Amino acid sequence: MIAPAQPRRPAPPEAVLDERDGAYLRQAIAWSQVARERGNRPFGAIVVAADGRVLAEAWCNTAETGDCTGHAETNAVRQLGSAVDRKTLASATLYSSAEPCVMCAGAIFWSNIGRVVFGIDAVSLRVFRGERPEQRDAELSCRDVFDASPHPIECVGPALIDEARLAHQGFWKS
């Protein structure tokens, strides 16, 4: 029997957000509800420039598209395309309803986005995911990926956990 994997690091305590970060994270959480209403896993993300311009808004669309890489954060990065320059992205923030997985953390790294704010953390999310193999994620914190980046990626979260978890209640099969 394989022992359950231990998280490489526990989730840090819940962060307190200012009004601006709170408003944008709630927007990402709203997209997680949209994802669920459309039959997908409940995740949402937005990218916001330092001047407040919303550069991308996305939801997880893996069920709609059949594309297993269609996570909200990766979809948001894809939306940016070449329309936004790397300097703008370095001072931009990606808001995600949940802690980015290892693939999305990689996409954020490649995009040059310099800051991430997320809602529910991966450790808390695993309570919903349970032990079903097809629902489990790779147990690596997004901070492990960001810490390995040669350019700084600030990471704030978990935050607004009680609001972010609502979209997950009753969604995952136990």
Ligand SMILES: [Zn+2]
């Ligand atoms: Zn992901």
